[in-house]
Amino acid sequence: MTGSGQVTEAQRSAVPTGTAASDPRPSPLAVRLHRPSWLDLRLVIGLLLVLVSVLVGARIVAAADRTTPVWAVRSELAAGTALTRADLVVVRMRVSAGADRYLATARSPAGLTLTRDVGAGELLPAAALRARSDGSLVSVPVSPQHVPPTVRAGQRIDVYATTKEPGGTLRTERVLAGVPVQEVRFPSRGALSATAEVALVVRVPPESAVALVRALRSAEIDVTARSRP
Protein backbone atom coordinates (compact mmCIF):
# COMPACT_ATOMS: atom_id res chain seq x y z
CA MET A 1 0.00 0.00 0.00
CA THR A 2 1.09 3.57 -0.35
CA GLY A 3 2.10 5.57 2.64
CA SER A 4 0.14 7.97 4.70
CA GLY A 5 1.11 10.17 7.58
CA GLN A 6 -2.01 9.17 9.45
CA VAL A 7 -2.02 5.90 11.28
CA THR A 8 -5.38 4.21 11.17
CA GLU A 9 -6.77 2.10 13.96
CA ALA A 10 -6.58 -0.96 11.72
CA GLN A 11 -2.88 -0.38 11.27
CA ARG A 12 -2.37 0.06 14.97
CA SER A 13 -3.91 -3.24 15.83
CA ALA A 14 -2.11 -4.92 12.94
CA VAL A 15 1.26 -4.30 14.53
CA PRO A 16 2.21 -7.23 16.73
CA THR A 17 4.30 -6.20 19.68
CA GLY A 18 5.77 -9.39 20.96
CA THR A 19 8.90 -9.76 22.97
CA ALA A 20 12.03 -11.03 21.35
CA ALA A 21 12.74 -13.47 24.14
CA SER A 22 10.90 -16.26 22.39
CA ASP A 23 12.21 -15.29 18.97
CA PRO A 24 12.41 -18.42 16.84
CA ARG A 25 14.52 -16.60 14.25
CA PRO A 26 17.30 -14.85 16.13
CA SER A 27 19.90 -12.74 14.37
CA PRO A 28 23.59 -13.03 15.22
CA LEU A 29 24.67 -10.45 17.77
CA ALA A 30 26.41 -7.43 16.28
CA VAL A 31 30.00 -6.88 17.36
CA ARG A 32 30.09 -3.26 18.41
CA LEU A 33 32.67 -0.69 19.37
CA HIS A 34 31.19 -0.34 22.84
CA ARG A 35 28.82 -2.76 24.49
CA PRO A 36 27.19 -0.25 26.75
CA SER A 37 27.17 -1.67 30.25
CA TRP A 38 28.25 -0.71 33.70
CA LEU A 39 31.45 -2.66 33.02
CA ASP A 40 32.67 0.10 30.77
CA LEU A 41 36.31 -0.13 29.76
CA ARG A 42 36.95 3.34 31.11
CA LEU A 43 35.37 2.42 34.42
CA VAL A 44 37.55 -0.68 34.69
CA ILE A 45 40.68 1.28 33.84
CA GLY A 46 39.72 3.92 36.40
CA LEU A 47 39.22 1.33 39.12
CA LEU A 48 42.55 -0.27 38.24
CA LEU A 49 44.30 3.11 38.44
CA VAL A 50 42.86 3.74 41.90
CA LEU A 51 43.80 0.27 43.11
CA VAL A 52 47.32 0.43 41.73
CA SER A 53 47.97 3.85 43.24
CA VAL A 54 46.69 2.71 46.63
CA LEU A 55 49.00 -0.30 46.54
CA VAL A 56 51.98 1.68 45.30
CA GLY A 57 51.37 4.38 47.90
CA ALA A 58 51.17 1.82 50.67
CA ARG A 59 54.41 0.26 49.52
CA ILE A 60 56.19 3.60 49.36
CA VAL A 61 55.05 4.50 52.86
CA ALA A 62 56.10 1.09 54.14
CA ALA A 63 59.46 1.38 52.39
CA ALA A 64 59.97 4.86 53.83
CA ASP A 65 59.48 3.44 57.34
CA ARG A 66 62.78 1.53 57.31
CA THR A 67 63.30 1.94 61.07
CA THR A 68 64.42 -0.77 63.42
CA PRO A 69 63.73 -0.90 67.12
CA VAL A 70 66.94 -0.73 69.20
CA TRP A 71 67.73 -0.37 72.92
CA ALA A 72 68.56 2.91 74.57
CA VAL A 73 69.17 3.67 78.22
CA ARG A 74 66.68 5.62 80.21
CA SER A 75 69.12 7.51 82.39
CA GLU A 76 72.84 8.06 82.62
CA LEU A 77 74.67 4.83 83.51
CA ALA A 78 78.30 4.39 84.47
CA ALA A 79 80.63 1.73 83.14
CA GLY A 80 80.37 -1.45 85.17
CA THR A 81 76.63 -1.10 85.77
CA ALA A 82 74.75 -4.31 85.31
CA LEU A 83 71.71 -3.49 83.18
CA THR A 84 68.18 -4.17 84.35
CA ARG A 85 65.06 -4.04 82.23
CA ALA A 86 64.03 -0.84 84.02
CA ASP A 87 67.13 0.95 82.73
CA LEU A 88 66.18 0.30 79.14
CA VAL A 89 63.77 1.80 76.62
CA VAL A 90 63.07 0.84 73.01
CA VAL A 91 63.56 3.52 70.38
CA ARG A 92 63.03 3.26 66.60
CA MET A 93 66.00 4.16 64.51
CA ARG A 94 66.22 4.73 60.75
CA VAL A 95 68.27 2.00 59.20
CA SER A 96 71.52 2.97 57.65
CA ALA A 97 74.79 1.19 57.23
CA GLY A 98 76.16 0.16 60.59
CA ALA A 99 72.84 -0.34 62.30
CA ASP A 100 74.21 -3.54 63.77
CA ARG A 101 76.48 -1.49 65.98
CA TYR A 102 73.46 -1.03 68.18
CA LEU A 103 71.57 -3.64 70.00
CA ALA A 104 68.38 -4.83 68.34
CA THR A 105 65.39 -5.56 70.54
CA ALA A 106 65.18 -9.22 69.63
CA ARG A 107 67.16 -9.98 72.78
CA SER A 108 67.08 -8.07 76.01
CA PRO A 109 70.51 -6.97 77.32
CA ALA A 110 69.27 -7.02 80.94
CA GLY A 111 71.90 -8.72 83.08
CA LEU A 112 74.82 -7.59 80.91
CA THR A 113 77.34 -5.11 82.22
CA LEU A 114 78.32 -1.81 80.68
CA THR A 115 81.96 -1.42 79.81
CA ARG A 116 81.74 2.34 79.53
CA ASP A 117 79.55 5.22 80.50
CA VAL A 118 76.33 5.82 78.57
CA GLY A 119 74.42 9.08 78.78
CA ALA A 120 70.67 9.37 79.34
CA GLY A 121 68.73 8.52 76.16
CA GLU A 122 71.77 7.26 74.28
CA LEU A 123 71.54 4.15 72.16
CA LEU A 124 73.08 1.11 73.70
CA PRO A 125 76.24 0.27 71.72
CA ALA A 126 76.79 -3.44 71.30
CA ALA A 127 80.48 -2.89 71.98
CA ALA A 128 79.79 -1.37 75.41
CA LEU A 129 78.45 -4.58 76.90
CA ARG A 130 80.18 -7.35 78.65
CA ALA A 131 78.50 -10.61 79.34
CA ARG A 132 79.93 -11.51 82.72
CA SER A 133 80.95 -9.17 85.45
CA ASP A 134 83.88 -10.13 87.58
CA GLY A 135 84.67 -8.92 91.02
CA SER A 136 82.72 -9.16 94.20
CA LEU A 137 79.54 -7.41 95.11
CA VAL A 138 79.94 -5.57 98.37
CA SER A 139 77.22 -3.79 100.26
CA VAL A 140 78.35 -0.44 101.65
CA PRO A 141 76.14 0.59 104.58
CA VAL A 142 76.14 4.28 105.21
CA SER A 143 74.00 6.43 107.39
CA PRO A 144 71.65 8.63 105.37
CA GLN A 145 73.38 11.77 106.61
CA HIS A 146 76.59 10.68 104.95
CA VAL A 147 75.35 9.93 101.48
CA PRO A 148 73.71 12.33 98.96
CA PRO A 149 70.03 11.48 98.86
CA THR A 150 70.03 11.57 95.06
CA VAL A 151 72.35 8.65 94.65
CA ARG A 152 71.06 5.96 92.39
CA ALA A 153 72.14 2.87 90.58
CA GLY A 154 74.51 3.47 87.69
CA GLN A 155 76.11 6.48 89.27
CA ARG A 156 79.80 6.62 90.20
CA ILE A 157 80.64 7.12 93.80
CA ASP A 158 83.73 7.60 95.96
CA VAL A 159 83.87 6.01 99.40
CA TYR A 160 85.86 7.69 102.17
CA ALA A 161 86.79 6.10 105.50
CA THR A 162 87.58 8.35 108.48
CA THR A 163 89.37 6.86 111.51
CA LYS A 164 90.49 8.47 114.81
CA GLU A 165 94.20 8.10 115.36
CA PRO A 166 95.33 7.28 118.91
CA GLY A 167 96.56 10.85 119.15
CA GLY A 168 93.06 12.06 118.58
CA THR A 169 93.69 13.25 115.08
CA LEU A 170 91.36 12.21 112.28
CA ARG A 171 92.59 10.45 109.18
CA THR A 172 90.48 10.20 106.09
CA GLU A 173 91.29 7.79 103.38
CA ARG A 174 89.58 7.14 100.04
CA VAL A 175 88.94 3.44 99.87
CA LEU A 176 86.95 3.35 96.59
CA ALA A 177 87.18 5.75 93.73
CA GLY A 178 84.71 6.04 90.89
CA VAL A 179 82.90 2.73 91.21
CA PRO A 180 79.41 2.47 89.79
CA VAL A 181 76.55 1.81 92.12
CA GLN A 182 74.82 -1.40 91.22
CA GLU A 183 71.89 -1.00 93.52
CA VAL A 184 70.67 1.37 96.21
CA ARG A 185 68.65 0.17 99.16
CA PHE A 186 67.13 2.94 101.14
CA PRO A 187 66.20 2.44 104.74
CA SER A 188 62.92 0.61 104.93
CA ARG A 189 60.24 2.01 107.10
CA GLY A 190 58.65 -1.27 107.97
CA ALA A 191 57.60 -1.44 111.60
CA LEU A 192 59.63 -4.55 112.38
CA SER A 193 62.39 -4.42 109.82
CA ALA A 194 63.41 -0.84 110.07
CA THR A 195 67.01 -0.18 109.12
CA ALA A 196 68.47 3.20 109.61
CA GLU A 197 71.10 2.91 106.98
CA VAL A 198 71.31 3.20 103.22
CA ALA A 199 73.00 0.28 101.55
CA LEU A 200 74.84 0.85 98.32
CA VAL A 201 75.87 -2.26 96.41
CA VAL A 202 79.08 -1.91 94.47
CA ARG A 203 81.23 -4.35 92.54
CA VAL A 204 84.91 -4.30 93.39
CA PRO A 205 87.88 -6.36 92.34
CA PRO A 206 88.46 -9.17 94.89
CA GLU A 207 91.89 -7.79 95.91
CA SER A 208 90.45 -4.45 96.97
CA ALA A 209 87.51 -6.07 98.76
CA VAL A 210 89.66 -6.75 101.87
CA ALA A 211 90.61 -3.12 102.34
CA LEU A 212 87.04 -2.04 101.78
CA VAL A 213 85.55 -4.45 104.24
CA ARG A 214 88.13 -3.46 106.86
CA ALA A 215 87.31 0.19 106.40
CA LEU A 216 83.59 -0.54 106.69
CA ARG A 217 84.23 -2.31 110.00
CA SER A 218 86.58 0.21 111.54
CA ALA A 219 85.87 3.63 110.19
CA GLU A 220 83.17 6.17 109.66
CA ILE A 221 81.99 5.94 106.06
CA ASP A 222 81.11 8.82 103.75
CA VAL A 223 79.90 8.45 100.20
CA THR A 224 80.21 11.21 97.63
CA ALA A 225 78.55 10.98 94.29
CA ARG A 226 80.37 12.03 91.17
CA SER A 227 78.65 13.83 88.42
CA ARG A 228 79.36 12.66 84.92
CA PRO A 229 82.77 13.79 83.74
Place this chain on the structure above:
Amino acid sequence: MSLPVLTAVTDAEWESELVAALDSGDHGVTIVRRCVDVADLLAAASTGTARAVVLSADLRRLDREVLSRLQAARVGVVGLVEPGDVAAEHRLRQLGVRHVLPSDAGAAVVAESLVRAGGVADPDEPPDKPPEPELSGPGRVVAVWGPTGAPGRTTVAVAVADEAARLGVPTLLIDADVYGGVVAQVLGILDESPGVAAAARADNQGELDVAALARLARAVNPRFRVLTGLSRADRWPELRPDPVRGVLERARALVALTVVDCGFCVEEDEELSFDTAVPRRNGATLTVLEEADIVVAVGAADPVGIQRLVRALSDLADRLPGIQPRVVVNKLRAGVVPGDPAGEVAGALRRFAAVQRIDTLPYDRAALDRALAGGLTLGEAVPSSPLRQALTRLAAELAGVPAEAGPRRRS
Protein backbone atom coordinates in the same frame (compact mmCIF):
# COMPACT_ATOMS: atom_id res chain seq x y z
CA MET B 1 -6.17 -18.29 -32.24
CA SER B 2 -3.20 -20.21 -31.00
CA LEU B 3 -1.00 -18.69 -28.27
CA PRO B 4 2.63 -18.07 -29.32
CA VAL B 5 4.95 -19.53 -26.66
CA LEU B 6 8.64 -19.99 -25.89
CA THR B 7 10.39 -22.90 -24.26
CA ALA B 8 13.49 -22.76 -22.08
CA VAL B 9 13.80 -26.29 -20.77
CA THR B 10 17.14 -27.71 -19.67
CA ASP B 11 16.55 -31.45 -20.10
CA ALA B 12 17.06 -31.74 -23.87
CA GLU B 13 15.47 -35.15 -24.30
CA TRP B 14 12.40 -34.24 -22.36
CA GLU B 15 12.23 -30.88 -24.11
CA SER B 16 11.96 -32.42 -27.54
CA GLU B 17 9.24 -34.76 -26.29
CA LEU B 18 7.30 -31.81 -24.89
CA VAL B 19 7.75 -29.76 -28.06
CA ALA B 20 6.57 -32.66 -30.19
CA ALA B 21 3.54 -33.24 -27.99
CA LEU B 22 2.57 -29.54 -27.93
CA ASP B 23 2.98 -29.24 -31.70
CA SER B 24 1.13 -32.36 -32.63
CA GLY B 25 -2.07 -32.02 -30.67
CA ASP B 26 -4.47 -29.14 -30.78
CA HIS B 27 -3.56 -27.61 -27.43
CA GLY B 28 -4.04 -23.98 -28.45
CA VAL B 29 -0.32 -23.11 -28.29
CA THR B 30 2.31 -22.59 -30.97
CA ILE B 31 6.01 -22.80 -30.17
CA VAL B 32 7.70 -19.80 -31.76
CA ARG B 33 11.18 -20.37 -30.37
CA ARG B 34 13.09 -22.98 -28.36
CA CYS B 35 15.52 -20.97 -26.23
CA VAL B 36 18.81 -22.45 -25.01
CA ASP B 37 19.55 -20.11 -22.12
CA VAL B 38 18.35 -17.03 -20.27
CA ALA B 39 19.98 -14.57 -22.66
CA ASP B 40 18.28 -16.27 -25.58
CA LEU B 41 14.98 -16.25 -23.71
CA LEU B 42 15.15 -12.54 -22.88
CA ALA B 43 16.09 -11.67 -26.45
CA ALA B 44 13.16 -13.69 -27.78
CA ALA B 45 10.77 -12.21 -25.21
CA SER B 46 11.79 -8.65 -26.03
CA THR B 47 10.71 -9.08 -29.64
CA GLY B 48 7.15 -9.27 -28.40
CA THR B 49 6.30 -12.34 -30.51
CA ALA B 50 5.55 -14.66 -27.59
CA ARG B 51 2.92 -14.44 -24.88
CA ALA B 52 4.12 -17.18 -22.53
CA VAL B 53 7.12 -19.33 -21.73
CA VAL B 54 7.57 -22.72 -20.15
CA LEU B 55 10.91 -22.87 -18.34
CA SER B 56 12.77 -25.21 -16.02
CA ALA B 57 13.44 -24.26 -12.45
CA ASP B 58 17.12 -25.12 -12.86
CA LEU B 59 17.64 -22.82 -15.82
CA ARG B 60 20.96 -21.06 -15.21
CA ARG B 61 20.79 -17.40 -14.19
CA LEU B 62 17.07 -17.51 -13.65
CA ASP B 63 16.32 -14.87 -11.04
CA ARG B 64 13.82 -12.22 -10.08
CA GLU B 65 15.43 -9.80 -12.49
CA VAL B 66 14.77 -12.16 -15.41
CA LEU B 67 11.22 -12.78 -14.32
CA SER B 68 10.43 -9.10 -13.96
CA ARG B 69 11.80 -8.49 -17.46
CA LEU B 70 9.61 -11.29 -18.78
CA GLN B 71 6.70 -9.69 -17.03
CA ALA B 72 7.57 -6.31 -18.50
CA ALA B 73 7.58 -7.96 -21.95
CA ARG B 74 4.10 -9.38 -21.17
CA VAL B 75 5.30 -12.95 -21.27
CA GLY B 76 3.56 -15.24 -18.80
CA VAL B 77 5.65 -17.88 -17.06
CA VAL B 78 5.04 -21.56 -16.38
CA GLY B 79 7.73 -23.20 -14.26
CA LEU B 80 8.65 -26.88 -14.41
CA VAL B 81 10.27 -28.70 -11.51
CA GLU B 82 11.47 -32.25 -11.06
CA PRO B 83 8.61 -34.25 -9.56
CA GLY B 84 8.89 -34.04 -5.77
CA ASP B 85 11.54 -31.30 -5.79
CA VAL B 86 9.91 -29.16 -3.10
CA ALA B 87 12.84 -26.78 -2.75
CA ALA B 88 12.80 -25.85 -6.43
CA GLU B 89 9.05 -25.28 -6.36
CA HIS B 90 9.43 -23.14 -3.24
CA ARG B 91 12.09 -21.08 -4.93
CA LEU B 92 10.05 -20.51 -8.08
CA ARG B 93 7.05 -19.45 -6.04
CA GLN B 94 9.23 -17.12 -4.01
CA LEU B 95 10.43 -15.55 -7.24
CA GLY B 96 6.80 -14.89 -8.10
CA VAL B 97 6.08 -17.71 -10.57
CA ARG B 98 2.44 -18.54 -10.11
CA HIS B 99 2.17 -21.60 -12.35
CA VAL B 100 4.49 -24.36 -11.22
CA LEU B 101 4.10 -27.90 -12.59
CA PRO B 102 6.00 -31.14 -12.15
CA SER B 103 7.88 -32.02 -15.32
CA ASP B 104 5.86 -35.22 -15.75
CA ALA B 105 2.60 -33.30 -15.88
CA GLY B 106 1.97 -34.02 -19.54
CA ALA B 107 1.62 -31.79 -22.57
CA ALA B 108 -2.07 -31.07 -22.10
CA VAL B 109 -1.65 -29.74 -18.57
CA VAL B 110 1.40 -27.68 -19.55
CA ALA B 111 -0.49 -26.19 -22.49
CA GLU B 112 -3.46 -25.32 -20.32
CA SER B 113 -1.20 -23.52 -17.83
CA LEU B 114 0.53 -21.68 -20.64
CA VAL B 115 -2.78 -20.41 -21.91
CA ARG B 116 -3.72 -19.19 -18.47
CA ALA B 117 -0.31 -17.62 -17.82
CA GLY B 118 -0.32 -15.96 -21.22
CA GLY B 119 -3.79 -14.64 -20.63
CA VAL B 120 -3.15 -12.84 -17.36
CA ALA B 121 0.38 -11.59 -17.89
CA ASP B 122 0.01 -7.90 -17.35
CA PRO B 123 2.89 -5.68 -16.20
CA ASP B 124 0.59 -3.33 -14.29
CA GLU B 125 -0.67 -6.12 -12.12
CA PRO B 126 1.77 -7.15 -9.42
CA PRO B 127 2.84 -10.79 -9.57
CA ASP B 128 0.65 -12.99 -7.47
CA LYS B 129 1.83 -13.37 -3.92
CA PRO B 130 2.60 -17.01 -3.30
CA PRO B 131 0.24 -18.39 -0.69
CA GLU B 132 2.99 -19.25 1.77
CA PRO B 133 2.51 -17.26 4.99
CA GLU B 134 6.25 -17.10 5.68
CA LEU B 135 6.80 -14.67 2.84
CA SER B 136 5.04 -11.62 4.14
CA GLY B 137 3.54 -10.42 7.35
CA PRO B 138 1.67 -7.67 9.12
CA GLY B 139 4.73 -5.63 10.11
CA ARG B 140 4.78 -1.93 9.42
CA VAL B 141 7.39 -0.29 7.17
CA VAL B 142 8.53 3.27 7.85
CA ALA B 143 10.73 4.91 5.22
CA VAL B 144 12.96 7.74 6.40
CA TRP B 145 13.65 9.93 3.41
CA GLY B 146 14.59 13.52 2.72
CA PRO B 147 16.38 15.88 0.36
CA THR B 148 20.11 16.06 -0.26
CA GLY B 149 22.32 18.04 2.09
CA ALA B 150 22.49 15.62 5.01
CA PRO B 151 19.40 16.80 6.87
CA GLY B 152 19.69 13.92 9.32
CA ARG B 153 17.94 10.96 7.70
CA THR B 154 20.38 8.45 9.14
CA THR B 155 20.27 10.09 12.56
CA VAL B 156 16.47 9.96 12.62
CA ALA B 157 16.24 6.42 11.22
CA VAL B 158 18.72 4.97 13.72
CA ALA B 159 17.15 6.76 16.68
CA VAL B 160 13.58 5.88 15.70
CA ALA B 161 14.49 2.21 15.33
CA ASP B 162 16.38 2.16 18.63
CA GLU B 163 13.65 3.98 20.54
CA ALA B 164 10.87 1.81 19.08
CA ALA B 165 12.81 -1.27 20.19
CA ARG B 166 13.17 0.24 23.67
CA LEU B 167 9.41 0.77 23.70
CA GLY B 168 9.04 -2.98 23.22
CA VAL B 169 8.47 -3.18 19.46
CA PRO B 170 10.65 -5.72 17.61
CA THR B 171 12.38 -3.57 15.03
CA LEU B 172 14.58 -4.00 11.97
CA LEU B 173 16.61 -1.07 10.66
CA ILE B 174 17.50 -1.39 6.97
CA ASP B 175 20.20 0.83 5.50
CA ALA B 176 19.00 1.19 1.90
CA ASP B 177 20.93 4.34 1.04
CA VAL B 178 22.15 3.81 -2.54
CA TYR B 179 24.69 6.59 -2.05
CA GLY B 180 26.59 4.57 0.53
CA GLY B 181 25.21 3.57 3.90
CA VAL B 182 26.75 4.55 7.20
CA VAL B 183 24.37 2.94 9.67
CA ALA B 184 27.00 0.37 10.68
CA GLN B 185 29.45 3.15 11.53
CA VAL B 186 26.84 5.16 13.41
CA LEU B 187 26.03 2.11 15.54
CA GLY B 188 29.69 1.21 16.00
CA ILE B 189 29.23 -2.21 14.40
CA LEU B 190 32.66 -3.66 13.81
CA ASP B 191 32.05 -6.95 12.05
CA GLU B 192 31.61 -6.87 8.33
CA SER B 193 28.03 -8.12 8.12
CA PRO B 194 26.55 -9.15 4.77
CA GLY B 195 23.70 -6.70 5.09
CA VAL B 196 21.14 -5.47 2.63
CA ALA B 197 23.14 -6.33 -0.51
CA ALA B 198 23.29 -9.98 0.51
CA ALA B 199 19.60 -9.98 1.36
CA ALA B 200 18.76 -8.48 -2.03
CA ARG B 201 20.99 -11.02 -3.77
CA ALA B 202 19.32 -13.88 -1.92
CA ASP B 203 15.90 -12.57 -2.84
CA ASN B 204 16.95 -12.24 -6.47
CA GLN B 205 17.88 -15.91 -6.38
CA GLY B 206 14.58 -16.76 -4.75
CA GLU B 207 16.41 -17.89 -1.63
CA LEU B 208 15.34 -15.28 0.87
CA ASP B 209 12.88 -16.44 3.45
CA VAL B 210 12.27 -14.92 6.86
CA ALA B 211 14.84 -17.09 8.62
CA ALA B 212 17.45 -16.22 5.98
CA LEU B 213 16.71 -12.52 6.45
CA ALA B 214 17.13 -12.92 10.21
CA ARG B 215 20.51 -14.60 9.67
CA LEU B 216 21.72 -11.75 7.45
CA ALA B 217 20.69 -9.12 9.98
CA ARG B 218 22.67 -8.31 13.10
CA ALA B 219 21.11 -7.90 16.53
CA VAL B 220 22.17 -4.76 18.39
CA ASN B 221 19.93 -6.07 21.12
CA PRO B 222 17.30 -8.80 20.96
CA ARG B 223 14.60 -6.39 19.83
CA PHE B 224 16.73 -4.19 17.57
CA ARG B 225 18.16 -5.75 14.42
CA VAL B 226 20.12 -4.06 11.69
CA LEU B 227 20.58 -4.87 8.04
CA THR B 228 23.69 -2.88 7.22
CA GLY B 229 24.07 -0.94 4.01
CA LEU B 230 26.25 -0.91 0.93
CA SER B 231 29.85 -0.73 1.99
CA ARG B 232 30.72 1.33 -1.08
CA ALA B 233 28.55 3.79 -2.95
CA ASP B 234 29.55 2.28 -6.31
CA ARG B 235 27.86 -0.98 -5.38
CA TRP B 236 24.43 0.60 -5.78
CA PRO B 237 23.49 -1.74 -8.70
CA GLU B 238 23.18 -4.48 -6.08
CA LEU B 239 20.06 -2.77 -4.75
CA ARG B 240 17.52 -3.39 -7.52
CA PRO B 241 13.88 -2.49 -6.98
CA ASP B 242 12.38 -5.98 -7.12
CA PRO B 243 14.75 -7.61 -4.64
CA VAL B 244 14.33 -4.60 -2.32
CA ARG B 245 10.59 -5.18 -2.44
CA GLY B 246 11.18 -8.82 -1.55
CA VAL B 247 13.40 -7.87 1.39
CA LEU B 248 10.73 -5.52 2.72
CA GLU B 249 8.11 -8.25 2.43
CA ARG B 250 10.20 -10.68 4.49
CA ALA B 251 10.92 -7.90 6.96
CA ARG B 252 7.18 -7.46 7.52
CA ALA B 253 7.01 -11.10 8.52
CA LEU B 254 10.10 -10.91 10.72
CA VAL B 255 9.42 -7.82 12.82
CA ALA B 256 6.61 -5.50 13.78
CA LEU B 257 8.42 -2.38 12.64
CA THR B 258 10.87 -1.93 9.79
CA VAL B 259 12.66 1.41 9.54
CA VAL B 260 14.41 2.10 6.24
CA ASP B 261 17.12 4.73 5.78
CA CYS B 262 16.66 5.75 2.12
CA GLY B 263 18.71 7.67 -0.34
CA PHE B 264 17.63 11.23 -1.07
CA CYS B 265 16.93 11.28 -4.77
CA VAL B 266 13.59 10.45 -6.37
CA GLU B 267 13.98 11.77 -9.89
CA GLU B 268 14.42 9.20 -12.63
CA ASP B 269 17.10 9.31 -15.26
CA GLU B 270 14.74 10.28 -18.05
CA GLU B 271 16.81 9.28 -21.07
CA LEU B 272 17.35 5.86 -19.63
CA SER B 273 13.93 5.12 -18.28
CA PHE B 274 12.56 3.79 -21.58
CA ASP B 275 15.02 0.92 -21.29
CA THR B 276 13.71 -1.19 -18.47
CA ALA B 277 16.79 -3.40 -18.52
CA VAL B 278 19.11 -0.59 -17.41
CA PRO B 279 19.40 -0.47 -13.63
CA ARG B 280 18.36 2.82 -12.09
CA ARG B 281 20.10 4.10 -9.03
CA ASN B 282 17.01 5.60 -7.44
CA GLY B 283 14.84 2.59 -8.18
CA ALA B 284 15.47 1.15 -4.74
CA THR B 285 14.52 4.43 -3.04
CA LEU B 286 11.32 4.68 -5.07
CA THR B 287 10.45 1.08 -4.26
CA VAL B 288 10.92 1.68 -0.55
CA LEU B 289 8.78 4.82 -0.68
CA GLU B 290 6.06 2.95 -2.60
CA GLU B 291 6.09 0.00 -0.24
CA ALA B 292 6.25 1.97 3.00
CA ASP B 293 3.22 2.41 5.21
CA ILE B 294 4.60 5.71 6.47
CA VAL B 295 7.09 7.98 4.74
CA VAL B 296 8.99 10.35 7.00
CA ALA B 297 10.48 13.32 5.13
CA VAL B 298 13.38 14.81 7.06
CA GLY B 299 14.52 18.37 6.35
CA ALA B 300 16.97 20.71 8.00
CA ALA B 301 15.66 23.82 9.73
CA ASP B 302 17.68 26.43 7.91
CA PRO B 303 16.84 28.44 4.78
CA VAL B 304 18.74 26.06 2.49
CA GLY B 305 17.34 22.96 4.14
CA ILE B 306 13.76 24.24 3.96
CA GLN B 307 14.17 25.17 0.30
CA ARG B 308 15.48 21.70 -0.50
CA LEU B 309 12.71 20.08 1.51
CA VAL B 310 10.05 22.04 -0.38
CA ARG B 311 11.53 20.97 -3.72
CA ALA B 312 11.92 17.38 -2.64
CA LEU B 313 8.30 17.22 -1.46
CA SER B 314 7.11 18.49 -4.81
CA ASP B 315 9.32 15.97 -6.67
CA LEU B 316 7.89 13.24 -4.50
CA ALA B 317 4.33 14.37 -5.22
CA ASP B 318 5.12 14.20 -8.96
CA ARG B 319 6.70 10.77 -8.83
CA LEU B 320 4.50 9.04 -6.27
CA PRO B 321 1.30 11.05 -5.97
CA GLY B 322 -0.36 8.79 -3.41
CA ILE B 323 2.14 9.42 -0.68
CA GLN B 324 1.51 11.92 2.10
CA PRO B 325 4.80 12.10 3.91
CA ARG B 326 5.10 12.95 7.54
CA VAL B 327 7.39 15.97 7.65
CA VAL B 328 10.07 16.14 10.36
CA VAL B 329 12.17 19.28 10.57
CA ASN B 330 15.51 18.51 12.17
CA LYS B 331 18.29 20.67 13.63
CA LEU B 332 15.81 23.31 14.80
CA ARG B 333 17.69 26.16 16.44
CA ALA B 334 17.42 29.88 17.02
CA GLY B 335 19.75 32.14 15.09
CA VAL B 336 19.67 30.73 11.61
CA VAL B 337 15.92 31.38 11.37
CA PRO B 338 14.91 34.78 12.77
CA GLY B 339 12.23 35.02 15.40
CA ASP B 340 10.39 31.89 16.55
CA PRO B 341 12.11 29.18 14.49
CA ALA B 342 9.42 26.50 14.87
CA GLY B 343 6.67 28.90 13.88
CA GLU B 344 8.62 30.30 10.93
CA VAL B 345 9.48 26.84 9.60
CA ALA B 346 5.92 25.61 9.97
CA GLY B 347 4.62 28.71 8.20
CA ALA B 348 7.04 28.36 5.30
CA LEU B 349 6.16 24.71 4.78
CA ARG B 350 2.46 25.47 4.95
CA ARG B 351 2.78 28.21 2.37
CA PHE B 352 5.18 26.54 -0.08
CA ALA B 353 4.46 22.85 0.31
CA ALA B 354 0.96 22.78 1.77
CA VAL B 355 2.25 20.80 4.73
CA GLN B 356 -0.25 21.16 7.55
CA ARG B 357 1.60 19.45 10.33
CA ILE B 358 5.31 19.16 11.11
CA ASP B 359 7.35 17.60 13.86
CA THR B 360 10.51 19.34 14.95
CA LEU B 361 13.72 17.99 16.41
CA PRO B 362 16.07 20.31 18.28
CA TYR B 363 19.65 20.95 17.22
CA ASP B 364 21.91 19.08 19.63
CA ARG B 365 25.46 18.78 18.36
CA ALA B 366 26.96 17.87 21.74
CA ALA B 367 24.61 14.92 22.30
CA LEU B 368 25.15 13.55 18.80
CA ASP B 369 28.91 13.96 19.07
CA ARG B 370 28.95 11.90 22.24
CA ALA B 371 26.86 9.19 20.63
CA LEU B 372 28.89 9.19 17.39
CA ALA B 373 32.22 9.13 19.20
CA GLY B 374 31.26 5.95 21.00
CA GLY B 375 29.33 4.32 18.18
CA LEU B 376 26.26 4.44 20.39
CA THR B 377 22.65 5.38 19.87
CA LEU B 378 21.29 8.49 21.53
CA GLY B 379 19.36 6.30 23.94
CA GLU B 380 22.56 4.53 24.95
CA ALA B 381 24.85 7.55 25.18
CA VAL B 382 22.74 10.55 26.19
CA PRO B 383 19.36 9.28 27.39
CA SER B 384 18.34 12.56 28.95
CA SER B 385 19.08 14.82 25.99
CA PRO B 386 16.09 16.77 24.61
CA LEU B 387 16.82 15.48 21.08
CA ARG B 388 16.56 11.91 22.25
CA GLN B 389 13.32 12.58 24.06
CA ALA B 390 11.79 14.20 20.97
CA LEU B 391 12.87 11.16 18.95
CA THR B 392 11.31 8.80 21.52
CA ARG B 393 7.97 10.52 21.06
CA LEU B 394 8.33 10.35 17.28
CA ALA B 395 9.24 6.66 17.44
CA ALA B 396 6.24 5.88 19.63
CA GLU B 397 3.92 7.53 17.15
CA LEU B 398 5.49 5.83 14.15
CA ALA B 399 5.39 2.43 15.83
CA GLY B 400 1.86 3.01 17.06
CA VAL B 401 2.60 2.40 20.73
CA PRO B 402 2.14 4.74 23.67
CA ALA B 403 5.28 6.65 24.63
CA GLU B 404 6.35 5.92 28.13
CA ALA B 405 6.71 8.72 30.60
CA GLY B 406 10.33 9.38 31.42
CA PRO B 407 13.40 8.04 29.66
CA ARG B 408 14.16 4.36 29.93
CA ARG B 409 17.76 3.41 30.11
CA ARG B 410 17.60 -0.14 28.91
CA SER B 411 14.97 -1.79 26.86
